Amino acid sequence: MKNTTQTLLFFLLLILIWAGVTGDLSFLGIDCTLWSPYVLPSPSLVAQYLWDNTVNGKLPLSMLITLKRLLIGYVIGLLIGVPLGMLAARFTCVRNTVGVLGLGFQGLPSVCWVPLACIWFGQTEAALLFVVIMGTLWSVLLSTENGIRNVPPIYARAARTMGSSPLHTLLFVTLPASAPFVVSGMKQGWAFAWRSLMAAEIYVSVVSGFGIGQYLHYGRELQRMHQVVGVMFIIILVGLLADKLLFSPAELWLHRRWGTARD
């Protein structure tokens, strides 16, 4: 409760300062406007934009389009990254080849793939997906490999004496044993996927659907800074919600089970 109050008060203060310097508090006689709305839009302008475009359905629709892209790209990234990570942990030859490739590509911001993606796939959904997958795949691969290599070998030995086959051991012992690493890798992968998709949507305008990032891009083109800030809010909100709804429960469960919880 105390934590929530602290957080809420802090954000209230931030918004008040923001309102103060953009002239939103002039009705209280406080007017210390520093910048014009073209440089920094006021909270009321941004709120108005968000409200109008939620009511008329434009933002919800583009959210749907964006989240669909995110989810598909992310899931494909996981489906390739986790097995590749397992192979890299198991076979030195995979580690020396694909593992090192992953290490290199993980350091490459996935927006760097945008020019190539546009040439290879054109202005299509596939180009967006490709960029998201490139953002997700490598970090998931590396953390899965790291996770599996950190599993104490005694677990597999114990399982084998209990009649567990090699495949059964991999799926029901090694994989769950590496869960703390894999989940933090999935979380990082999600964050990377989200960043990649925003970058891709800003650069690639496809006719098959107007995503959130494309709203941000056109906000910039049309000098509609309240639109830009409004979309930034949505991007932050999606990130926060994904963390709180998807990953926090999983992490909490892991901490309780493994006994690593701090509070």
Place this chain on the structure above:
Amino acid sequence: MTETAPHPELHDFPTARLSVERVTKTFETQGGLVTALQDVSISIREGEFVCFVGPSGCGKSTLLNIIAGLEKPDSGQALINGTPITEPGRDRLVMFQEHALFPWLDVIGNVMFGLKQKPNLNNRERLEVAKYYLYLVKMDNFAHANIHELSGGMKQRVALARSLAPNPKILLMDEPFSALDAMTREQLYGDIQDIWQKRKKTIIFVTHNVREAVCLGDRVLLFTPHPGRIREEFAVNLPRPRNINDHDLADISQRITAALKGYHQAGECD
């Protein structure tokens, strides 16, 4: 109300005889080739409780791993009821020095793990069997506890239940109590003898603690290193249940320790 009949699985007391025939095993280390076992032969009766004792590096754990099927001998073989051992199997379960319990499963989930590999049982029966073994090791009140919430002694009790649950013929115990405090160990000595008599298993127990070996074993095999081999065999004919602080038990331990020192001073091991 009549008592419900326990599952037939619990009335089955499989056991096995075991023989090790001229087993040799060497390891390559940075210091060169180490002969962990040289020409070791043993014969163990059905339902016998045998302890392997000796200093570290004498090959006792290696031999246990060979019997478990986790390692292969360079030459010679281990046989269970006359059949050569080539891989791990449910008929020989191992209890390790560290508990090796799975942290992602709760207590009963761990005990169920081995049972789930066992065909011919449905899930309700498996649960019943798992609960019985938790009761046997006095952990039935902790069925849904997380592993990290248990003390060291409790973890080893759960590990014991997990090894017993699939009803192996042979139980292989690799220094299972060495990380526990003296009080906890003494309780477990009583419990393991009790369980051995109830479940009639063949047990091989590896330890470097001579007293522990005499307290538990029908027979104590003394190993010496470089190369690892069995130097002497001691039959322990004391009545059970045995108390580790018993006088006669101390006398036998004394004899074994003296024998061990003799080999040591002769420079045959370090």
